[in-house]
Amino acid sequence: MRIGAGVIAAMVLVAIAAPWLGTVDPSLFDAGSRDLLPGKSGQITTLEGETLQHTFLMGSDSYGRDIYSRVIYGTRVSLVVGIATALLALAVGIVCGLSAGYLRWLDGILMRFMDGIMAIPAILVAIALVALWRGSIVTVVAAIAIPEIPRVTRLVRSLVLTIREEPYVEAAIALGTPTWKILFGHILPNCVAPLLVQGTFTCAFAILVEAVLSFLGVGLPPDIPTWGNIMAEGRAQFVSFPHNVFFPGIFLAVTVLAVNMLGDGLRDTLDPKMAKRI
Amino acid sequence: MNVLEVKELSIALPPGADRPHAVSKVSFTVGRGEIVCLVGESGSGKSVIAQSVMGLLAKTLPVASGSIRLNGDELVGMSESGLRERRATRMSMIFQEPMTALNPVMTCGDQIDEVLKFHSGHSREERRKRTLNIVREVALPEPGRIVASYPHQLSGGQRQRIMIAMALVLEPALLIADEPTTALDVTTQAQTLRLIAELQAKHGTGVLFITHDFGVVAEIAHRVAVLRLGELVELGTRDEVLKHPRHEYTKMLIRSVPTLKPHGRPVNQDTPVVLETRRLSKIYGARGWFGRGREVRAAEDVTLEVRRGQTLGIVGESGSGKSTVARCIVRLVDPSSGGIRIGGTEIATMGATALRPLRRKVQIVFQDPYRSLNPRRTVGEAIIEGPLNYGVTRAAALERATKLMELVRMDSAALSRYPHQFSGGQRQRICIARALAMEPELLVADEAVSALDVSVQAQVLQLLEEIRTRLDLAMLFITHDLRVAAQVCDQVAVMSGGRVVEYGPAEEIFQRPKHAYTRALFDAAPGRDFAFGTT
Numbered sequence: 095m096r097i098g099a100g101v102i103a104a105m106v107l108v109a110i111a112a113p114w115l116g117t118v119d120p121s122l123f124d125a126g127s128r129d130l131l132p133g134k135s136g137q138i139t140t141l142e143g144e145t146l147q148h149t150f151l152m153g154s155d156s157y158g159r160d161i162y163s164r165v166i167y168g169t170r171v172s173l174v175v176g177i178a179t180a181l182l183a184l185a186v187g188i189v190c191g192l193s194a195g196y197l198r199w200l201d202g203i204l205m206r207f208m209d210g211i212m213a214i215p216a217i218l219v220a221i222a223l224v225a226l227w228r229g230s231i232v233t234v235v236a237a238i239a240i241p242e243i244p245r246v247t248r249l250v251r252s253l254v255l256t257i258r259e260e261p262y263v264e265a266a267i268a269l270g271t272p273t274w275k276i277l278f279g280h281i282l283p284n285c286v287a288p289l290l291v292q293g294t295f296t297c298a299f300a301i302l303v304e305a306v307l308s309f310l311g312v313g314l315p316p317d318i319p320t321w322g323n324i325m326a327e328g329r330a331q332f333v334s335f336p337h338n339v340f341f342p343g344i345f346l347a348v349t350v351l352a353v354n355m356l357g358d359g360l361r362d363t364l365d366p367k368m369a370k371r372i
Numbered sequence: 373m374n375v376l377e378v379k380e381l382s383i384a385l386p387p388g389a390d391r392p393h394a395v396s397k398v399s400f401t402v403g404r405g406e407i408v409c410l411v412g413e414s415g416s417g418k419s420v421i422a423q424s425v426m427g428l429l430a431k432t433l434p435v436a437s438g439s440i441r442l443n444g445d446e447l448v449g450m451s452e453s454g455l456r457e458r459r460a461t462r463m464s465m466i467f468q469e470p471m472t473a474l475n476p477v478m479t480c481g482d483q484i485d486e487v488l489k490f491h492s493g494h495s496r497e498e499r500r501k502r503t504l505n506i507v508r509e510v511a512l513p514e515p516g517r518i519v520a521s522y523p524h525q526l527s528g529g530q531r532q533r534i535m536i537a538m539a540l541v542l543e544p545a546l547l548i549a550d551e552p553t554t555a556l557d558v559t560t561q562a563q564t565l566r567l568i569a570e571l572q573a574k575h576g577t578g579v580l581f582i583t584h585d586f587g588v589v590a591e592i593a594h595r596v597a598v599l600r601l602g603e604l605v606e607l608g609t610r611d612e613v614l615k616h617p618r619h620e621y622t623k624m625l626i627r628s629v630p631t632l633k634p635h636g637r638p639v640n641q642d643t644p645v646v647l648e649t650r651r652l653s654k655i656y657g658a659r660g661w662f663g664r665g666r667e668v669r670a671a672e673d674v675t676l677e678v679r680r681g682q683t684l685g686i687v688g689e690s691g692s693g694k695s696t697v698a699r700c701i702v703r704l705v706d707p708s709s710g711g712i713r714i715g716g717t718e719i720a721t722m723g724a725t726a727l728r729p730l731r732r733k734v735q736i737v738f739q740d741p742y743r744s745l746n747p748r749r750t751v752g753e754a755i756i757e758g759p760l761n762y763g764v765t766r767a768a769a770l771e772r773a774t775k776l777m778e779l780v781r782m783d784s785a786a787l788s789r790y791p792h793q794f795s796g797g798q799r800q801r802i803c804i805a806r807a808l809a810m811e812p813e814l815l816v817a818d819e820a821v822s823a824l825d826v827s828v829q830a831q832v833l834q835l836l837e838e839i840r841t842r843l844d845l846a847m848l849f850i851t852h853d854l855r856v857a858a859q860v861c862d863q864v865a866v867m868s869g870g871r872v873v874e875y876g877p878a879e880e881i882f883q884r885p886k887h888a889y890t891r892a893l894f895d896a897a898p899g900r901d902f903a904f905g906t907t
Contacts, residue, residue, distance in 0.1 A: 261738035262746045262754075264704050265803070269758035269810060270731040283748040 095359020101352035109169040117163035118148060120319040127158040132337050153337045155327055164319035165342050171231070171320040172301045172349065178235045179300035180293045183242035188289070190243065191250020192277045196258060205251070208244035216241035220303060221312050229315050234307060238300045249292055253285040287364035294357030298350045305346050321346045374441075375545045375578035376402040376425065376463075381438035383420055383429070383602075394420045394433055395602045402546065402578040407569070409589045409610075410582045411625075412599035413825035414796075418582045421599075422548045425580070426465050427455035443545055461491050463546040464539035468554050470531035474523040480534045481507075481519025487538055506537045511567060529560035536567065543575055550582045557689035558852065562896035565592050584825065586629045587855070590614055590899030598622045615905040623906045628830035630855035632900055634878040639862045643680040644715075646814050646846035647701065647734075650675055652710035652720070654696050670696040672870045674710070678814065678863075683840060683847040685861030685878065687854060687893070693870035694850045698818045701848065702736045703727060715813060732762060735807035739819035741799035745791035751802050752787030758810045769809070776805040779842075780835060797828035801835065808839065815840075816848045821856060833859055854897050858882055866890045 108115065118138055124145075127136030132153040137145050138160065152161040194204040211219070216238075223237035257263060258281065266276050307313030308322025309329075316323055321342035328338020383395040395417040402408045410418040423429045425440055427447065440447040442463055447455065467473040475483060481503055488499040507515040510533040523531055532552060539547055549568065553561040569592055572579050583589060589596055589610070596613040598606040598621065606619040617623045652675070656668040671693040678684045686694040700707040703719060712720040714733050722730070735758075738744045745754055755776060756769035764772070774784045780801040791799055800820060807815055817836065821829045837860060840847050851857050857864060857878070864881045866874040866889065874887040885891045894900065 261740060261744040264702075265736065265738065265744060265806065266746075266757065267704060268702050268731060268734070268736050269806070270728050270761045271757060272761070275761075280746050280749075284746070 095356055098352040098355030098359060101348060102356060105169055105173060105349055108166060109173050112166045112170060115166055117166050118160055120159065120164040120167040121317060122159065124158040127154050128156055129335055130154040152341045155338050156331060161324065161338060161341055164324050165345055168319045168321045168324060168342060169345065171314065171318060172304060174231065175235055175304040176297040176301040179239045180297040182235060182239040183246050183296050184289060184293050187243050187246025188250050190247040192254055192281065194247060195251040195254025196277055208247050211241060212244045217303065217306065220307060224307060224312050229313060231314065234304055234313055238303045242296050246292060249288060250285060253288060254281055257281050257284050290364065291357050291361040294353050294360060298353035302350055374401040374403050375443060376580065377441040379439045381424065381440060382436040383424055383433055384436040386432045391601060393436065393602050398604045400597050400604065400607055402580050404578055405573065405576040407572060407579040407581055407592055407594045409593035409596045410580065410599060411589055411596060413584060413827065416599040417602040418599050419550055422465065422550050422580065422582055425548060426459065426463065460487050460544065461542045462544050463548065464544045465548040465550065466535045466539050466552045468551040470528060470535045471523060473535055474531060476523055479520055479522055484538050484541055487541055491542055502541060506541045510537045528556055529564060532556060532564055540571060544577065546578045546580065548580045553588060559689065559892055559896040561898065565898065585898065586626065587898030590902035617906060625827060626904050626906050628827045629904055630859045632855055632858050632897060634858045634882045636879055640681060645677055646680050646715060647678040647848065648713040649701065650711040652697065652700060652712060653708050654700055654705060655708045669870045674872055676865055678846045678848055680846050681844050682862045683849050683860050684863045684865065685849045685851060685857040686865050686867055687851060687857050688867035689852060692867040694867050695818055698816050698848060698850050702734050702816055732758065732810040733813045734816065735810050735812040736816040736818060737803045737807055737820040739822050741796045741803065741823060744803045745799060747791055750788055750790055755806045755809050772809055776808055780805045797824055797832060800824060800832055814846045814848060818850045822851065822853060836860065854894065
């Protein structure tokens with residue numbers, strides 16, 4: 095868990111400090127510096143028309159853009175998409191799950207609707223939604239979050255169904271506590287541990303799906319550097335210039351692995367039964 | 373010759389525990405054909421001793437020193453295969469909860485057969501014959517049907533008999549019974565105890581019987597060992613220990629055992645009626661879409677009355693509907709039919725909004741002190757929650773909470789701590805304070821002392837009694853324990869199968885029970901004729 099948290103912290107720092115990490119504007123290109131191998135020096139032209147000497151740490155792509163800068167800036171997109179998706183899915187899922195679990199008349203309708211969403215493959219839903227709304231970060235986040243909502247809803251509902259039978263909830267009813275206070279004051283705080291874990295897994299999944307969508311060309315527009323976009327553009331030349339795909343791929347794999355490790359670690363520390371077994 | 377000899381046994385607790393040893397320097401013996409009871413409150417180390425004999429101790433609890441000899445063979449340090457060879461053949465164990473101790477996906481017959489298969493060289497025919505024999509011996513009806521049944525198809529008492537059958541099928545020299553009747557109803561408990569005693573006498577088995585219940589001890593023990601915090605404080609014959617205990621702790625425990633004699637304090641019959649139920653019924657599982665579904669009549673035609681300053685006890689076995697009645701009265705479940713009047717107002721059919729102002733008049737204390745408090749809220753927050761709901765200011769609510777802590781004899785510093793920092797008895801006091809913070813007219817105690825150790829139980833009962841007199845409360849006391857009922861109740865309603873079978877003044881019912889079921893219940897109370905003494 096410590097390793098996972100450390101890697102994520104490092105990624106966040108990288109994302110925040112992207113402009114000061116020896117990068118150039120990721121959209122800059124130079125026809126003279128196309129397909130450079132990692133570590134080679136070359137030129138790059140700024141928007142003002144100046145020509146800079148630049149070392150291409152991870153090489154350049156077929157437009158002459160700096161892969162290093164694009165990967166570093168891509169971190170921002172991936173993290174924002176991952177975290178925003180997790181938050182959105184959790185927020186909506188928590189409200190739906192609490193309602194379905196506690197208000198029995200709503201349960202049937204809400205859960206059948208969720209089952210309906212779950213019946214469609216997540217990626218397909220995402221592709222359809224992005225196609226419908228045009229690509230932007232908000233669209234991509236919504237497109238990935240919507241298929242995730244039923245999962246969170248189911249989890250929350252199942253937790254609510256067990257916690258609502260606890261005597262302390264019944265005592266709260268007898269104390270005249272209003273329903274919304276019981277839901278948010280008694281039931282939700284006791285669901286936090288599994289939700290944190292679910293949140294990290296949703297985050298990892300979202301980062302991966304964003305890359306997949308971008309790779310398929312239905313995610314963010316190509317001018318925004320994301321790991322998926324970089325890999326998609328590098329795919330054609332993979333055989334001769336594998337670095338175009340290799341570096342963003344490494345970042346993607348390491349980040350997803352770190353988030354998953356954090357999630358596993360959280361589950362083990364927060365679940366006393368697991369902790370005892372270890 | 374002794375079947376089991378435990379000498380100077382010490383078992384270490386992991387570092388950071390409240391004491392260095394789970395069990396320290398405990399010595400006792402179990403002879404052939406003898407029943408030795410290990411008695412103690414929770415945390416006294418009695419189950420740890422049982423597990424150490426069976427070689428089932430967790431790795432975090434190593435035997436630090438001492439010896440355990442079974443038929444003369446040293447068990448401490450014995451290899452796993454040596455222990456396995458002895459389990460079931462020479463020593464076996466039965467547990468508290470027969471449902472979890474049996475494999476739910478195997479028939480009972482197969483589970484007994486498995487024991488025979490692993491430990492004896494008998495043929496399939498021979499094993500089948502022995503299985504049927506032992507099932508017959510534990511007095512189960514229709515052995516043929518029972519061996520083909522899965523555990524969930526049997527009742528709790530029948531499952532415990534299957535466990536006993538499994539434990540005794542190879543005629544071990546030692547039987548360890550770890551609270552074998554605690555989860556059972558009192559009538560089933562009486563039958564199970566009788567069965568254990570019979571089989572043990574017939575086969576000459578030595579029995580190490582672990583229990584917290586002095587009634588059970590009086591019923592079954594030849595000799596008694598009293599444990600306290602891992603130390604053996606007293607060892608002697610049943611009559612020595614239960615009638616003339618020498619150690620202060622034993623005396624205190626025996627003093628705490630409630631007697632079956634009703635308290636007999638005068639009851640004022642002229643106070644106003646606080647609670648009245650009229651033909652109250654609760655039916656679960658109404659009809660489905662296609663015809664009628666299965667109906668469970670949890671409570672039927674229950675008519676009761678509690679006056680201010682009085683305690684009405686509802687007594688019955690599990691499934692008798694006593695908790696359902698309580699939950700209907702607190703309106704945690706909606707009654708199917710009938711009336712509930714609180715202080716003259718009909719609340720049985722009242723909607724949630726109209727009910728809200730009346731909720732504070734009825735408060736409930738539950739059985740399980742570990743689940744009755746939200747683990748993520750401080751004690752103070754729990755106590756002031758109710759008053760805050762009814763518009764009391766935070767400062768005033770906190771002041772009331774401080775006073776209540778005094779009333780339930782706890783330190784007001786406890787208000788800022790979390791529930792897990794308290795023992796079961798303390799938590800139950802907190803729950804009582806939480807209920808009292810609402811200044812209720814009726815306090816419902818749903819098995820409120822059943823999960824507590826006997827000494828703590830005595831304190832909490834005393835506290836409830838004190839509060840009832842001081843605040844002039846009406847109390848509805850639900851319990852399966854006749855001894856407890858005798859101590860607190862002015863009126864008693866005996867429930868069976870969802871119906872009230874007998875209802876009247878406690879003294880009347882305890883001394884001249886009329887209904888056959890009430891009489892059966894009293895006859896089954898363990899140790900009912902035993903005269904406990906502390907001199």
